[in-house]
Structure formats: structure tokens, C-alpha cells
Amino acid sequence: MQNRIDQLFAKKQHGVLNIYCTAGFPQLNDTLPVMTALQQHGADLIELGMPFSDPLADGPVIQDSSTKALQNGMSIHTLFEQLAGFRERIHVPVILMGYFNPVLTYGVEAFCAKCAETGIDGIIVPDLPMAEFEADYKPIFEKYNLHLIFLVTPETSEARIRKIDSLSKGFLYAVSSSSTTGKDKDMNDQQAYFERLKKLQLTNPVLIGFGIKDKATFDTAASYANGAIIGTAFIKAIEHSKDIDKTVQSFISGIIQQ
Amino acid sequence: MDIAINTGNSRYQVDKNGYYGRFGGAYVPEMLYPNVEELQTKYLGILSDPSFQQEFEALLQDYVGRPSPLYFAKRLSEKYKANIYLKREDLNHTGAHKVNNTIGQILLAKRLGKHRIIAETGAGQHGVATATVCALMGMECVVYMGSIDIERQAPNVARMKMLGATVIPATSGSKTLKDATNEAIRDWINNPVDTHYILGTAAGPHPYPDMVARFQSVISEEIKKQLLAKTGNAHPDYVVACIGGGSNAAGAFFHYLDEADVKLVAVEAGGKGVHSGFSAATTQLGTIGIIHASKTLLMQTNDGQIVEPHSISAGLDYPGIGPMHAHLYETGRAQFLSATDDEALAAAYELSLLEGIIPAMESAHALAKLKDLPLNTDDVVVVCLSGRGDKDLDTYIRHMNK
Structure with missing residues (x-):
């Protein structure tokens, strides 16, 4: 079967909305209700965060959601239990995002096999460098038709972006500024970088993330790339939600409705 | 006093990929890659430069x-x-021994053109040693310290402040050294161009373990x-x-x-x-x-x-x-x-x-x-x-x- 991420970009090249949510947040068993609501109300892609004790690349909001999820009892094992059978209901591509240590401890091959069995389409591991991926893990990811999605930043050289593009599958995750997640940096400052990325004519689709929080920032990012990723703003929106479905609906309509 | 430069083919020294046997490497997010790569490609050249060695040795002798x-x-x-x-x-x-490394790294930071220094500290010894060399070189200094450690090491907190450093409490996780290190790394991600991270121990991404070991x-x-x-x-x-x-x-x-x-x-x-x-x-x-x-x-x-x-x-x-x-x-x-x-x-x-x-x-x-x-x-x-x-x-x- 063709990977669902590739299927998505084959039919939709503009305005792809990817929403990040930490698994097991705000409550342990909210993972599936949140995913269901995201699909229902128009997210094109779902990125599920696997909580980690030491999320180096994340700002305070996602860190706190990670801590809360761990306190709720979330683990990779629990997540796979929650996800068992989810493909009967959810058809949009789903990506797991997490740090390398829990994946390494689970066993990289066992993890990839479990992802394939469950119906996961891609993985983002920000602290798995390109060189290590290429040397040690690439064949394993390919064997299970799992896309490893790499990040590029405004400081990434063109040569390296091209190398990352050649190793990536699915899409490239363009970090809008050199920062941890959730930092407010002026989008306009990044436009030269977005312009540069666009001109590179990369093989993979590009989604822009970090600092996308509303319709204006989403539209700006989406005008330079195939779409954008929203994380921190969504976590803030559902943190105290009494009705997940309603919250997700109003959040997404605020981003993509005219 | 010489910085160890030629370490030959020792099986206990770092290899060209930054590993000691199966341990080591640089598992950094892409946001940190340029900083870490800059250090990896430049540190040995800087350390082996005679003017660097001279300055390092003079400070170790007369200042330390x-x-x-x-x-x-x-x-x-x-x-x-x-x-x-x-x-x-x-x-x-x-x-403490910590100052051997901070002297070395601040001289390195100067040669890399950085003017802002960040550090993590546990007991406060590395924080004090970093604040000290920043005062000596007139550089801005921000030290991350677990909020629990701030309580149990009050005298060192006071020393860092007197030396002009800003001490920022790390309030995530266990609120100790591990979390202070996370916060320092996050600061570095957010300030990739002007900042050097003076890591205090022989850990972290390559080349830090080797660089710190050489200074020590x-x-x-x-x-x-x-x-x-x-x-x-x-x-x-x-x-x-x-x-x-x-x-x-x-x-x-x-x-x-x-x-x-x-x-x-x-x-x-x-x-x-x-x-x-x-x-x-x-x-x-x-x-x-x-x-x-x-x-x-x-x-x-x-x-x-x-x-x-x-x-x-x-x-x-x-x-x-x-x-x-x-x-x-x-x-x-x-x-x-x-x-x-x-x-x-x-x-x-x-x-x-x-x-x-x-x-x-x-x-x-x-x-x-x-x-x-x-x-x-x-x-x-x-x-x-x-x-x-x-x-x-x-x-x-x-x-x-x-």
C-alpha cells in the first residue's frame, strides 16, 4: 500500500494542515477522541507526540503537556494499546513525534514493526541525526514503509538541505526559526528563508512549523510551502477543554475557514 | 602545561566520528547542528594553535x-x-577543577566570535567558574541551575551574581542538574548565532566530552x-x-x-x-x-x-x-x-x-x-x-x- 502521507500530498499540494497533539493529553484516554475530532473537523495530518521526560527541542507548553501525559501514565506501550484498531475509524495520515531515547529503548526495529502493524505512516525524531539515521537505521524504516521526516532550519546550509531532502520521505519539516517550539518570533523575518526554501525546488513537500498559531500565520506559511504544522497553540486550546470535539472544531475553523 | 593534542591511536580516545567504542556521537536536533558542527570542525585547530596554548597556559598559571x-x-x-x-x-x-575547562572554553568562544556565554550548573562550581571567566573576559553570562540546587547551594548562587552572571532557575523535571542542562541546551537552540555553551562536564554531544577532557x-x-x-x-x-x-x-x-x-x-x-x-x-x-x-x-x-x-x-x-x-x-x-x-x-x-x-x-x-x-x-x-x-x-x- 502507498504510504498515506504520499497519498495525501498526491491529491493536495496546498494548505495542508498538520496538527500536533501530545498523546495521553490532557487526559490519558483523550488520545483517540482528539484524533477523531481532528480528522472530523478538517486536519489533513495528525502528529502525535510521544511524551518524554527530557524534551530538548520543545518550549514550556509542549514540555508541560509531556510531563502531564507522563503523569497520566502514558508510555509507548500504552500508546500502541490505545492505537490498536484505530485505522477502522481514522484515515488521515498519522505521524509519531518523539525523542530518540524511548525509541532506542523500545528497540528501533520493534518500534518500526509496531508502527507498521498499527497503521502509523511516519516518524519525527528530532534528535536522530541524519548521519546516524543513514548509517544505522534507514533500511529498517524502509522495510516497514515508515517515513522518517527530518527538520530543516534557517541555519541549515543549502547543501545539507539537499542531502536531507534526498534522505527524507513524506515531507520536510521546515522549522520557521531557530528556536524551541512555541516561541513567538516575527514571521515576516522568516520570509526570506521561506522564499529561499521555495526556490530550492525540493523533491519532498514542505510543511512549515514552529510559531504557527492562527489563521494569519498559517496562511503566511502555507503561501510559501505545502502547508503548516500547529502544535503549541493547539495544546493551549485543549489543555482545559471540557468538550474535546467542540474545542477542536472551533480551533480548526479559526484556522481554515474563510 | 600543554593541552593534549596528539593522542595517537589510543582505543580509549574519541574516534573521528565522535565515538568511544559504541558510546558518544552528537544526537542533536537540527536546530543545534550548525553550532555543534562548527565546534566539531574547529576545536582541534583552535586548541593546537600556539597563541591559544600560550594564552591558556598563562591564565592557568597566573590566574588559576x-x-x-x-x-x-x-x-x-x-x-x-x-x-x-x-x-x-x-x-x-x-x-575546584572546573575552572580549567571554563578558561579553555572562554578562549575558544572568543576565537569563535561569540559574545554571550551560557552554562548549566549542579553544585554551582561550574557556574561560578563560568561566571568568573566571563567577568575576566567581559562577556555576558547566563547560568541555568535547578531550583532545588539553588536552594541547597546558596553561597555559590551569591558568588555567581556578584560576578555579574544571571542565574536562571530550571523548574522543569527534577529541578536539578539534568534539567539545568536541558534549559541551557534550549537557550542555545534559541540563540544559535552569538552564544557559546560552556558545558561543564565530559558529557553532551561530540566534541564536548573530548574537548572538556583535553582541557582537564x-x-x-x-x-x-x-x-x-x-x-x-x-x-x-x-x-x-x-x-x-x-x-x-x-x-x-x-x-x-x-x-x-x-x-x-x-x-x-x-x-x-x-x-x-x-x-x-x-x-x-x-x-x-x-x-x-x-x-x-x-x-x-x-x-x-x-x-x-x-x-x-x-x-x-x-x-x-x-x-x-x-x-x-x-x-x-x-x-x-x-x-x-x-x-x-x-x-x-x-x-x-x-x-x-x-x-x-x-x-x-x-x-x-x-x-x-x-x-x-x-x-x-x-x-x-x-x-x-x-x-x-x-x-x-x-x-x-x-
Whole structure:
């Protein structure tokens, strides 16, 4: 079967909305209700965060959601239990995002096999460098038709972006500024970088993330790339939600409705 | 005093990919890649530049007060029936070995054109040593420190502030050294261009473990010369050092790594007992994983979550060890022991009363294992006395009143 991420970009090249949510947040068993609501109300892609004790690349909001999820009892094992059978209901591509240590401890091959069995389409591991991926893990990811999605930043050289593009599958995750997640940096400052990325004519689709929080920032990012990723703003929106479905609906309509 | 540049083909030194055996590497997010790559490609060139070496050596001599004495501890030797020498890193400016590394790294930062310095600190010794060199060079200094450590190391917090540093409490996770390191790394991600991160221990992404070890290698370089002058033999039977991340141990072992006749002993913090649930004895409790961008041994749950260690010493309260040490452990080149909080306290009192030297809580862990080494009367033992105990007086006083 063709990977669902590739299927998505084959039919939709503009305005792809990817929403990040930490698994097991705000409550342990909210993972599936949140995913269901995201699909229902128009997210094109779902990125599920696997909580980690030491999320180096994340700002305070996602860190706190990670801590809360761990306190709720979330683990990779629990997540796979929650996800068992989810493909009967959810058809949009789903990506797991997490740090390398829990994946390494689970066993990289066992993890990839479990992802394939469950119906996961891609993985983002920000602290798995390109060189290590290429040397040690690439064949394993390919064997299970799992896309490893790499990040590029405004400081990434063109040569390296091209190398990352050649190793990536699915899409490239363009970090809008050199920062941890959730930092407010002026989008306009990044436009030269977005312009540069666009001109590179990369093989993979590009989604822009970090600092996308509303319709204006989403539209700006989406005008330079195939779409954008929203994380921190969504976590803030559902943190105290009494009705997940309603919250997700109003959040997404605020981003993509005219 | 030379920075170790040519380390030959030692199997204990870092390889060209930044690994020690299967440990090491640089598992950094892409946001940090340019910074780390810049260090990787430039550090050896800068360190081997004669003008750099000259400046480094002059500061170590005139500012830090090196060489630090190698002191024959007569009464301690009588007690343990061996010849025990103390490498007096406690007599350095700022009171610990940490300054050897911060001097080296601030000179490196200058050559990289950076003007803002960040650091993490546990006990505060590395924070003070960083604040000190920033004052010396007129650079902005931001130190991240766990909010719990800020409470238990108040005098060092005051020193950093007096030296002009901004101390930012790390309030995530266990609020100790591990979390302070996370915050420092996050700061670096957010300030990639103008900032150099002075990491304080022989851990973190390549090239930090190697770079810190080289700056600290002055310790074993001096031991060799001093011991040769005092005993006619540059090789002791044992070199003993405490280990949290492992910077003083890396420095004390460095020039002996390939000398098979010298036994290397690393002493971890056993806390309330290795299996008590309150310990920082990483080699006994840890498994392979990634901590602070390095593949090494660390304490973690079955789910790969990094656990909170415990030690009475804020400087050893770290759930990992540097990758060089993980390799020394795995190859059996160094022996790893652990000392409990109580053993370390007893050793601190013993050194104070026998030699008139109040050691840092960290260094007391190394001293605490003298009783467990199978010593002969003609054995020569060098203990790295990594720091002085002024900062731990509160802990010592509390113990005294028990």
C-alpha cells in the first residue's frame, strides 16, 4: 500500500494542515477522541507526540503537556494499546513525534514493526541525526514503509538541505526559526528563508512549523510551502477543554475557514 | 602545561566520528547542528594553535594558580597503610577543577566570535567558574541551575551574581542538574548565532566530552611530572576520582589511559544505597541510551524516560556519565565503585581531621573508597581532590548536629 502521507500530498499540494497533539493529553484516554475530532473537523495530518521526560527541542507548553501525559501514565506501550484498531475509524495520515531515547529503548526495529502493524505512516525524531539515521537505521524504516521526516532550519546550509531532502520521505519539516517550539518570533523575518526554501525546488513537500498559531500565520506559511504544522497553540486550546470535539472544531475553523 | 593534542591511536580516545567504542556521537536536533558542527570542525585547530596554548597556559598559571600541588597525605597514608597523594584541585581559583575547562572554553568562544556565554550548573562550581571567566573576559553570562540546587547551594548562587552572571532557575523535571542542562541546551537552540555553551562536564554531544577532557587533562599531566619528581616513578598504582558526568575523572585519567600498570578507579554517588531507589550510580543502574545528545549509559525506566538520581552531592546528582567513561566501564579499563552519602560524609570528616583539608562533598566520594581498595604498603595512590568543601558547609553542619 502507498504510504498515506504520499497519498495525501498526491491529491493536495496546498494548505495542508498538520496538527500536533501530545498523546495521553490532557487526559490519558483523550488520545483517540482528539484524533477523531481532528480528522472530523478538517486536519489533513495528525502528529502525535510521544511524551518524554527530557524534551530538548520543545518550549514550556509542549514540555508541560509531556510531563502531564507522563503523569497520566502514558508510555509507548500504552500508546500502541490505545492505537490498536484505530485505522477502522481514522484515515488521515498519522505521524509519531518523539525523542530518540524511548525509541532506542523500545528497540528501533520493534518500534518500526509496531508502527507498521498499527497503521502509523511516519516518524519525527528530532534528535536522530541524519548521519546516524543513514548509517544505522534507514533500511529498517524502509522495510516497514515508515517515513522518517527530518527538520530543516534557517541555519541549515543549502547543501545539507539537499542531502536531507534526498534522505527524507513524506515531507520536510521546515522549522520557521531557530528556536524551541512555541516561541513567538516575527514571521515576516522568516520570509526570506521561506522564499529561499521555495526556490530550492525540493523533491519532498514542505510543511512549515514552529510559531504557527492562527489563521494569519498559517496562511503566511502555507503561501510559501505545502502547508503548516500547529502544535503549541493547539495544546493551549485543549489543555482545559471540557468538550474535546467542540474545542477542536472551533480551533480548526479559526484556522481554515474563510 | 600543554593541552593534549596528539593522542595517537589510543582505543580509549574519541574516534573521528565522535565515538568511544559504541558510546558518544552528537544526537542533536537540527536546530543545534550548525553550532555543534562548527565546534566539531574547529576545536582541534583552535586548541593546537600556539597563541591559544600560550594564552591558556598563562591564565592557568597566573590566574588559576597552577600547577596545583600534589600533596603527600602523611596521616591519611598511615591510616590506610599506603602512599596516598592528593591532587589539590581544591586550591585552584574558584575552588575546584572546573575552572580549567571554563578558561579553555572562554578562549575558544572568543576565537569563535561569540559574545554571550551560557552554562548549566549542579553544585554551582561550574557556574561560578563560568561566571568568573566571563567577568575576566567581559562577556555576558547566563547560568541555568535547578531550583532545588539553588536552594541547597546558596553561597555559590551569591558568588555567581556578584560576578555579574544571571542565574536562571530550571523548574522543569527534577529541578536539578539534568534539567539545568536541558534549559541551557534550549537557550542555545534559541540563540544559535552569538552564544557559546560552556558545558561543564565530559558529557553532551561530540566534541564536548573530548574537548572538556583535553582541557582537564592538565590534571594528569601535572600528576605525572610531580609524581616522577617525588617518587622517581610517574605511574602510581591507582588514580582515584569521583564521577558525576566525569570531568575531573577524565582529566585525572587522561594521560594514564594507555598505561596498563596504572589502575583507574571512578567513584560514583551511591546515594542512600545503590538499590535504595535514591542513587546516582549510573554504571550499576544504567542502560545504554541518549542523554543530552550523547549515546551513553544512563538511568532510565523501561519506557526510556530518564529517571531522577539522588546524591547528597549536587555535583554528582546526574543520571548519566560521559561517553568516555561508559567506554572505560564497558572495556574494564577503569573500575567503577560507588560511595554512599554516609560514606562520603565520613570521608569528608576524616580528611578534615587527619589532614586539615575540608573536601567538597563530591571529592569526598573518591576518598571514601580508600578503605575498599586492596592496598599494599608500597602502593602509590593518587586521589583527585576535585574541590574544596566551603560550599558544602551547610550539609556538613547539619550532619555535625545529628
